[in-house]
Amino acid sequence: MSSGFASKDKQVSLAELAALVPNGASLGLGGSFLHRGPFAFVRELIRQEKRDIEIIKQSPGYDIDILCRAGVASRARCGIVAMEGNFGLAPWYRRAVEKGHLKLEEHACASLTAGLRAAAFGVPFMPCGGLHGSDLVRINDWKCLDDPYGSGQKTYVIPAISPDFAVIHASSVDRDGNVRVAGTYHWDRIMSRAAKSVLVVAEELSDTRFADQPELTIVPYFMVQNYAIVKNGAWPGSCWPSYAIDYPAVDAYLQEGPEALARHIDAAPEAEVHRHG
Amino acid sequence: MAEQWSGFSYIVTNLARFIRPDEITFSGVNSTPPMLACLLAKRAYDWDFVYINVAGGVDPSPSSIPISSSDPLLAEGSASIFANEDFYDLCTRGRMDLTFLGAAQLDGAGCANNSCIGEWAHPKVRLPGGGGGAVMLPTARRACTWRTEHSKRTLVAKLDFVTSWGGMHGVVTPIAVFVKRDGKLALQSWHPESSLDEVRERTGFTFDASDAGPTAPPTSREREALESLDPHGQFERDAAVRLR
Numbered sequence: 001m002s003s004g005f006a007s008k009d010k011q012v013s014l015a016e017l018a019a020l021v022p023n024g025a026s027l028g029l030g031g032s033f034l035h036r037g038p039f040a041f042v043r044e045l046i047r048q049e050k051r052d053i054e055i056i057k058q059s060p061g062y063d064i065d066i067l068c069r070a071g072v073a074s075r076a077r078c079g080i081v082a083m084e085g086n087f088g089l090a091p092w093y094r095r096a097v098e099k100g101h102l103k104l105e106e107h108a109c110a111s112l113t114a115g116l117r118a119a120a121f122g123v124p125f126m127p128c129g130g131l132h133g134s135d136l137v138r139i140n141d142w143k144c145l146d147d148p149y150g151s152g153q154k155t156y157v158i159p160a161i162s163p164d165f166a167v168i169h170a171s172s173v174d175r176d177g178n179v180r181v182a183g184t185y186h187w188d189r190i191m192s193r194a195a196k197s198v199l200v201v202a203e204e205l206s207d208t209r210f211a212d213q214p215e216l217t218i219v220p221y222f223m224v225q226n227y228a229i230v231k232n233g234a235w236p237g238s239c240w241p242s243y244a245i246d247y248p249a250v251d252a253y254l255q256e257g258p259e260a261l262a263r264h265i266d267a268a269p270e271a272e273v274h275r276h277g
Numbered sequence: 278m279a280e281q282w283s284g285f286s287y288i289v290t291n292l293a294r295f296i297r298p299d300e301i302t303f304s305g306v307n308s309t310p311p312m313l314a315c316l317l318a319k320r321a322y323d324w325d326f327v328y329i330n331v332a333g334g335v336d337p338s339p340s341s342i343p344i345s346s347s348d349p350l351l352a353e354g355s356a357s358i359f360a361n362e363d364f365y366d367l368c369t370r371g372r373m374d375l376t377f378l379g380a381a382q383l384d385g386a387g388c389a390n391n392s393c394i395g396e397w398a399h400p401k402v403r404l405p406g407g408g409g410g411a412v413m414l415p416t417a418r419r420a421c422t423w424r425t426e427h428s429k430r431t432l433v434a435k436l437d438f439v440t441s442w443g444g445m446h447g448v449v450t451p452i453a454v455f456v457k458r459d460g461k462l463a464l465q466s467w468h469p470e471s472s473l474d475e476v477r478e479r480t481g482f483t484f485d486a487s488d489a490g491p492t493a494p495p496t497s498r499e500r501e502a503l504e505s506l507d508p509h510g511q512f513e514r515d516a517a518v519r520l521r
Contacts, residue, residue: 032306032331032347032361033306033307033345033347034345035332035345035347035348035349036349058361058408059306059347059408078406079406079407079408079409080306080307080391080405080406080407080408080409081405081406082306082307082405084306084307084345084346084347085343085344085345085348086309086344086345086515089404089405090405093403094402094403097400097403098400098401098402098403100399104403106392106397106406107406108407108408108409108410108411108412108441109361109365109408109409109412110365110369110409110412110413111411111412113361113362113365128369128412129368129369129370129412129416130368130369130411130412130413130414130415130416130443131411131412131415132415132442132443133388133415133439133442133443134407134411134439134440134441134442135392135397135438135439135440136407136411136440139397139398183332183333183349183352183358184332184333184349184352184358184360184361185358185360186360186361187360187361187362189360189362190362238348238349240349240352241349244348245344245345245348247344
C-alpha cells in the first residue's frame with residue numbers, strides 16, 4: 001500500500017474529479033481572488049449538488065461566493081474574502097455569514113498558512129509571527145508560548161490545518177500528473193503539502209518533457225490523486241499568461257436571482273463539454 | 278484659485294510620499310491606491326526603491342496597469358517570483374520596510390478593524406477580513422493605509438473589532454494625512470480645500486495637530502506620473518472618491 005498516489009494513469013473527466021469529494025469534505029483551494037482559482041471544479045461541485053463543504057483558502061472570492069450562493073459551503077477558514085478587481089465585497093458570502101449559514105473561522109492569511117505548515121511539517125501546531133493585540137487570537141483561542149530557549153519572546157501557535165483535498169488550477173500537467181504553474185503559485189505549494197490528497201484541473205496536457213526543467217514542477221505526480229483537463233477552467237478569473245479576468249462575466253454573475261446563477265454556470269467553458277461530452 | 282486636487286489624486290499621491298529610497302515596499306490584494314502609489318513613486322521620484330507585490334513581482338514593468346491589484350500583470354518583467362509565503366516571512370522576520378494595508382475602521386492609535394460592524398459572532402455587516410494585517414501590522418517596520426471615506430464611522434474612538442493591532446505609521450483620507458507620533462495618529466496636513474476644523478469635525482478620535490498645515494500640492498512630476506498611469510481617468514472614476 002503506497003503512502004502516495006503511485007499510479008501514472010490519473011486523467012479523469014472534470015465530473016469524475018469532483019465526484020471524488022464526498023459531502024462534508026474540507027477543500028483547500030488554490031489561487032487568489034480572481035486569479036488562477038479552480039473555478040471549473042467549484043462549478044462542478046454545484047452541478048453535483050455537494051453539501052456541507054468546508055473551504056480553506058487565504059484569499060477566496062468568486063469561489064466561496066458562488067459556493068455560498070448555491071448552498072454548497074457550510075464552513076470556511078480564510079483570511080480575506082472579496083470579489084476584488086473593483087467588485088468589492090463578496091455579496092453571497094457576506095449574507096451567508098451574517099445569516100449564520102456559513103460558519104467562519106477568521107484567520108490572518110499567514111496564520112492560515114501556519115496551520116497548513118504544521119500539517120505539511122507533520123507537527124501539531126506551528127508558530128506564527130505577529131498577531132499580538134489582535135482580537136483574532138481571542139475568538140480562535142490561539143495559545144501564546146514562551147520561547148523555551150529563553151529569548152523572552154512570546155509566539156502564537158496555530159493548530160495544524162489539513163484539508164481533505166487541495167484543489168489546484170494549473171497551467172499544465174504532463175501525462176503522469178506532474179504540475180506546472182506559470183507566474184506566482186500563491187499558496188498552492190504549501191496547500192498541496194498540507195492536504196491529504198491533491199486534485200488538479202489543468203489548462204492543458206503538455207507534451208513537453210518536464211524532466212528537462214524539473215524545477216518548474218511545483219507538485220510531483222505521486223502527490224496528485226487525479227487530474228482533469230479543462231481549457232479556460234479558471235474563467236471568469238485569469239490564468240497567466242493565457243487569459244485575463246473576464247470582467248463582464250463577473251458583472252453578469254453578480255446579478256441577483258437564481259436565473260442569473262444558472263445562466264452564469266451554463267456560460268462556463270466546461271459547460272460545453274458537459275452538453276456534448 | 279489653484280487647480281483643484283481631487284480626493285483620488287490626493288490619496289494616491291500622499292501614499293506615494295510615504296515611500297522612501299531603497300526601502301522594501303509592498304502592495305497587496307484589494308489595494309488599488311497603494312498599487313498606483315508604488316507605480317507613481319517609480320515614475321515621479323529621482324530615487325529608486327524595491328517594489329514587491331502580492332502577484333509575486335519584484336520591481337515589475339507591467340505592460341498595462343491592471344484593475345485588480347493582485348493581477349499577474351504585476352509580475353510582468355520581474356526576474357523572480359517572490360510568492361505569498363515569501364513576503365509574509367520577510368515581514369515577520371523584520372525586513373519589510375513599508376507595507377500598505379487596507380482598513381475599514383481605524384482608531385486613534387492606528388489599529389484596524391477589517392472584520393465586522395457590530396459583534397463579531399453576529400455581525401451587522403460582515404467585512405472582508407484583514408488579510409495580512411494581523412501579522413504584518415505589528416511586524417512591518419512601517420505600515421500605511423488609506424480610507425476613501427473620512428467620517429466618524431470610519432475614524433473611530435473605539436473599533437468594533439481589533440483585526441490588526443500595532444498602529445499604522447501613516448493614514449491618508451481624501452482630506453487629511455495622519456502620521457504616528459508617540460504611539461498615536463497625529464495630523465500631519467490637510468487637503469488645501471479643507472481645514473483643521475473640518476478634519477476635527479469629521480474624525481471620531483482626538484488627535485494632536487501641532488505643526489500641521491495644508492498639504493503641499495502635487496509636483497508636476499507627481500501629477501504627470503498619475504496621469505500616465507490613469508490616462509483615461511478610469512481608476513479615478515471607479516474609486517469615486519469625494520472630498521465631502
